[in-house]
Amino acid sequence: MIAATDLTKTYTFHKQQAGLGGAIKSLVRRTYETRLAVDSITFSINRGEVVGLLGPNGAGKTTTLKMLSGLLYVTSGELEVLGFTPSGRKHDYLRRIALVMGQKTMLWWDVPAMESLLLHKEMYGLGTQEFDRNVAELAELLDVQDLLNVQVRKVSLGERMKLELMAALVHGPEILFLDEPTIGLDVVAKARVRTFLAEVNQRRGTTILVTSHDMDDIEALCSRVMIIDHGRLQYDGGLDELVHTARPRKLVQATYATNVDSTHLDDVEGVTAVDSSGQRIKLEVDRERAGEVLEQLTRIGPLVDLDVADADIEDIMRDLFLRRSMPGDAS
Amino acid sequence: MNTLVRNLRVLRRMTAAEIAQQSIYRGAWIIFMAANICVPIISLLIWRTAIANGAQLPIDEQYVTTYFVLLSFVTMATSSWLTGFLANDIRLGKLSRWMVRPASLLLGFVANNLSEKFLKLFALVPMIGVLWWIFRDSMTIPAGPGRWAVFAVSLVLGAILVFTIDILIASIAFWMDDVSALAQARLIIASVLSGAVVPLALMPDWSRGFIDNQPFRFTVSFPVEIVAGNLSGYDLLVGLGLQTAYVLVFGALARLVWAAGIRAYSAVGA
């Protein structure tokens, strides 16, 4: 239902130097600069998917979302969503989508959320029955029944995000675009938002495309991940694959009954970052070598506890963006 | 004496800095000045039509034309916007940071005032020039440089007068929560009594005595009258004297009230 082919976005802007001289110069001769924000990305998303869009700041994630929701014109390439061209901003298209931006609130500040919802009712041409039903269902799912008649500015950040989501979904969109929805929220609020989004996807089959820096969000919600860096689509596939192939390491933590000597472990092939103190050894090991290293660990001393885990996703991401090692690359 | 010299030097530096900073927004000033010149032009046209239609005014076409052409210049040159900012600083307790600085608090405001006027000047003068040229046949131009000198002096005095009144009103914020209503009232009264809406010469006869001697006349109207009107040497002298007197009186008053306010402010603690 979403099909992008060679999607590209470049910005042209003129640079102005500061000061009087610069201002006069800009009147006479303008120097233009172009910035390639999104560079020829191609992907397609099917109905009902929950896709995570990852990337460092300025990678082009928000620009892509804005093109998908019709806020930005496409410089070149093709983009089709639900059979529409988003930049045409046809009303029939806009009523089928919703966009929520974590850092910008679209609810009106001084009025209770209910008033904003009523405006949405008129804007999206919802019948009273349909509207009441949706409001009731969403309010219950989000547990915000008591907040609907409170002025939005008096509501905490976490609660406000819930209200934003409610406002975004009251017209029953088929696609929900989310830009950093959990930014600034505390742990509890984040969890609630994630649960809610998962429910919405399950119950209504709403396709969700979410950008986030927070790996927990992605892990909890998305089975598929697209990574954008410097405007290019670097990875598009399952999250599990990414974890496994991007950084094929295991984190091992061994606890012993007595103090052990682990210095010789540094020299073992495939082992990096050995951190040991007394009775505990922590190390990272390549997946292929894991079995051998584990065997060695049992021989070092009387093993009390052994913990083996996959590398943290945050680390994977950091690796990807710093070391540029992609799944499939030789590192 | 040393303090005065030091203050002047600081003032010069601050003003230069402000000018540099604000010159980025010169475009905005041009448009603001164009906006400010609209109403005097409208008044100019109205009164000229009235005169041409045979209305018996106590002043002639020359006076009216010269008056309104110069009005926006004088209004700008004597203007001050201190009240709101100062009252706000007082109300929000922001004065403390000023009291720590070596230079006087007011120096900053003076620098800001002068620098904005400097930029507005560049925007306004060409426009007034155009206006002057359009109506050149009806403009009164005083012969000797003497009048212009008096005009310049009166202009400076007028600016100081407005500045001190601003401080006076803002100082009330030491005791009153919301000075904005008072400030608004002052602006409205001033706009009528300073001759910004209508030349004071057109005010009804029964109000003459009051109108000619009230302080607001000396903020805008008097300097304009020096050029536009037919003030005799005696009138000029009396007028200047009165203007200076008002500057001193309001200056002293502002100083007193300000000092009292600072004392009350420091006593409570910021």
Next chain:
Amino acid sequence: MSQRTNGTAELRTYAEDRQPLDRNWLHKQVRHLRLWRRFLGQAVVRETHYRAHFVTTLLVGLVQLGLGVVPILLLFGFTQEVHGWSRAEVITLVGAYQIVTGLIAAFIAPNLDRMTVYITEGELDGVLLRPVSSQFYLTLRWINVAELSNVMSGIVVLVLGLVQSGAAPTAPQILQALVLAACGVVLLATVWSAMSFLAFWLQSVNPIGAIYLNLVEAGRYPLAFFPVAVRTFLTFAFPVAFATTFPVQALAGDVGWTPVAGGIALSVVAVALVRMLWRRGLRSYTSASS
């Protein structure tokens, strides 16, 4: 590409084919009208929470009305009539001015003042996402109900002036006046909108708003008080003439139907031009914003 499998048997989605949002053009207008009605309702409720604001607006409006009348009272202290206008007729005009500026201040001004913010803070995005006309939304979303008090005081002044000048307008004349005044409101609103839409290309349009507010003061006086060249400007370029002079002349019975037709034609052209400007600006915004 793995897809989430749904465990629930009953899958309620909104993916089914829907009726188009607006069956026809008329339906679209009705939907926007209903939206506007809700804007108005919410604005009224908001106003009841800030009663001090209402009182302040009323007082400030009355003071400005008074100040505006001062030059006219002084002027007619020196003469009985100017270019055929008596004092009472000019007072009527002042009333008309108050009504027109009150309407614009209530329905248009609160929106145009925000234009710079909409564009520089990216708030325009929130509007562009909705299936409503963005120009409609941006121009009419916010309503300053308190300013309607100035419309009230304007009506009072207008009636006073009519009574004093002994004018007894007939029904067709009142209709003429209303149509002309409506054209005046539309024309002034489009001129101000056009000036504000320049925000798409300039950084800030607050100074430009100041030009509008000062120029519109020309509407306090009859067109005849201005030199001929200026009259043309005030009729076609900055049409205060339609807002105040023509309606008052209509009430005195001095206006045929030609100016009315002219006013309507001019309004249609102006609205079309402003729409084009808006589209241009939007195009520039949606190409450039990051």
